[in-house]
Amino acid sequence: xxxxxxxxxxxxxxxxxxxxxxxxxxxxxxxxxxxxxxxxxxxxxxxxxxxxxxxxxxxxxxxxxxxxxxxxxxxxxxxxxxxxxxxxxxxxxxxxxxxxxxxxxxxxxxxxxxxxxxxxxxxxxxxxxxxxxxxxxxxxxxxxxxxxxxxxxxxxxxxxxxxxxxxxxxxxxxxxxxxxxxxxxxxxxxxxxxxxxxxxxxxxxxxxxxxxxxxxxxx
Amino acid sequence: xxxxxxxxxxxxxxxxxxxxxxxxxxxxxxxxxxxxxxxxxxxxxxxxxxxxxxxxxxxxxxxxxxxxxxxxxxxxxxxxxxxxxxxxxxxxxxxxxxxxxxxxxxxxxxxxxxxxxxxxxxxxxxxxxxxxxxxxxxxxxxxxxxxxxxxxxxxxxxxxxxxxxxxxxxxxxxxxxxxxxxxxxxxxxxxxxxxxxxxxxxxxxxxxxxxxxxxxxxxxxxxxxxxxxxxxxxxxxxxxxxxxxxxxxxxxxxxxxxxxxxxxxxxxxxxxxxxxxxxxxxxxxxxxxxxxxxxxxxx
Numbered sequence: 001x002x003x004x005x006x007x008x009x010x011x012x013x014x015x016x017x018x019x020x021x022x023x024x025x026x027x028x029x030x031x032x033x034x035x036x037x038x039x040x041x042x043x044x045x046x047x048x049x050x051x052x053x054x055x056x057x058x059x060x061x062x063x064x065x066x067x068x069x070x071x072x073x074x075x076x077x078x079x080x081x082x083x084x085x086x087x088x089x090x091x092x093x094x095x096x097x098x099x100x101x102x103x104x105x106x107x108x109x110x111x112x113x114x115x116x117x118x119x120x121x122x123x124x125x126x127x128x129x130x131x132x133x134x135x136x137x138x139x140x141x142x143x144x145x146x147x148x149x150x151x152x153x154x155x156x157x158x159x160x161x162x163x164x165x166x167x168x169x170x171x172x173x174x175x176x177x178x179x180x181x182x183x184x185x186x187x188x189x190x191x192x193x194x195x196x197x198x199x200x201x202x203x204x205x206x207x208x209x210x211x212x213x214x215x216x217x218x219x
Numbered sequence: 220x221x222x223x224x225x226x227x228x229x230x231x232x233x234x235x236x237x238x239x240x241x242x243x244x245x246x247x248x249x250x251x252x253x254x255x256x257x258x259x260x261x262x263x264x265x266x267x268x269x270x271x272x273x274x275x276x277x278x279x280x281x282x283x284x285x286x287x288x289x290x291x292x293x294x295x296x297x298x299x300x301x302x303x304x305x306x307x308x309x310x311x312x313x314x315x316x317x318x319x320x321x322x323x324x325x326x327x328x329x330x331x332x333x334x335x336x337x338x339x340x341x342x343x344x345x346x347x348x349x350x351x352x353x354x355x356x357x358x359x360x361x362x363x364x365x366x367x368x369x370x371x372x373x374x375x376x377x378x379x380x381x382x383x384x385x386x387x388x389x390x391x392x393x394x395x396x397x398x399x400x401x402x403x404x405x406x407x408x409x410x411x412x413x414x415x416x417x418x419x420x421x422x423x424x425x426x427x428x429x430x431x432x433x434x435x436x437x438x439x440x441x442x443x444x445x446x447x448x449x450x451x452x453x454x455x456x457x458x459x460x461x462x463x464x465x466x467x468x469x470x471x472x473x474x475x476x477x478x479x480x481x482x483x484x485x486x487x488x489x490x491x492x493x494x495x496x497x498x499x500x501x502x503x504x505x506x507x508x509x510x511x512x513x514x515x516x517x518x
């Protein structure tokens with residue numbers, strides 16, 4: 001089953017900069033995919049198009065059979081709930097503790113509070129942060145913040161995990177641990193798409209690689 | 220349904236938390252909203268009091284029919300007969316000219332003046348109580364009486380009551396206009412407060428949108444905040460008016476009593492208070508809605 005299908009996708013920004021050109025690719029359910037390429041090649045733009053954070057200038061992006069480009073604005077939040085998003089800068093909320101951060105997607109989706117708390121603790125446990133559930137994110141190290149971000153991304157059991165440079169600012173050892181987390185999720189059936197230029201990580205996980213060069217697929 | 224209720228409950232408690240989080244700034248805000256509401260509401264309360272006073276102390280309108288000085292007893296009896304048959308007359312009494320004179324003489328200081336008169340200058344008169352107190356009815360009665368033979372003049376003494384009524388109506392339109400202007404001010408205040416909140420929470424809003432929050436979810440706590448701030452402002456206004464009435468009552472009562480009017484200033488009725496509170500929170504909600512609509516689109 002095809003989870004994500006891009007067909008002849010172009011993305012041009014106002015001012016004429018062409019971030020992506022003529023991208024056609026399919027990602028099947030349960031795949032582990034690395035999108036690699038130099039800085040500014042268009043890796044992040046590709047992820048943003050898949051998560052409906054941006055819209056393609058031309059071509060179609062289809063996720064779970066839904067055309068993202070023709071989705072009405074009211075439908076976008078519900079499409080996003082299919083994803084777990086992991087950001088390089090974590091995007092944690094600093095006015096609440098680790099547990100509350102992980103609860104956020106469940107609150108948004110309207111989960112029963114007790115069932116939600118159980119899942120949030122399971123997600124924190126999975127990333128090894130259960131003992132820090134009360135900690136404000138600001139007191140966590142960079143690696144711990146990234147783990148917290150991952151816990152928040154997987155707590156609602158999304159079908160697709162999208163991660164943009166998840167190991168960007170971490171040392172090799174910590175990066176390896178995070179890589180193993182992604183592999184674990186992939187092994188239980190989650191489609192994982194990572195944008196990264198971490199060669200070591202690719203070496204270890206043996207994913208399918210898609211390389212982008214100057215906004216085009218390098219085949 | 221349960222999760223919907225729960226989401227609203229969470230948004231409501233979130234808004235309460237936000238109110239409590241920066242108490243000084245919010246108290247000042249609420250005081251401003253309260254002052255803006257207290258002006259038209261306070262005027263309304265004063266008018267309502269005045270109106271009550273006017274209703275309680277306005278004498279029934281009377282129509283006085285003055286006969287010609289040379290009117291015969293027959294003519295007077297004739298008028299008496301016609302008044303008994305006239306529809307629209309609730310009752311009447313006859314004041315003979317002699318009685319009118321003696322009443323006048325009895326008044327302090329008038330005795331000497333009257334003593335100097337050779338003839339009684341006063342006519343026979345009828346004092347008529349009409350059934351219908353409206354101006355049109357009084358006027359038609361007056362016209363009817365004026366046509367009767369032997370009648371010199373007909374006076375309707377409801378003029379001052381009518382003027383007071385007109386003044387009160389003027390006051391009511393003043394309250395409405397002031398209320399409308401300050402309602403706009405209240406909307407503007409909440410609009411701006413919510414704008415600042417959205418600016419300080421820009422990052423948080425971006426994140427929760429990225430992880431699947433609908434616009435309604437993002438909007439809800441702000442709307443509750445606006446409604447709560449409006450309601451709190453309404454309560455502040457109510458208290459301010461209460462305090463003002465307490466102070467005024469102490470000063471006005473001796474003055475009113477010196478005119479022989481028992482005065483008791485009363486606050487908004489419970490129903491009016493509830494409406495004012497609902498209205499204030501509605502305005503706050505409305506300001507928040509406009510602000511959220513304007514500022515969440517921009518991102």
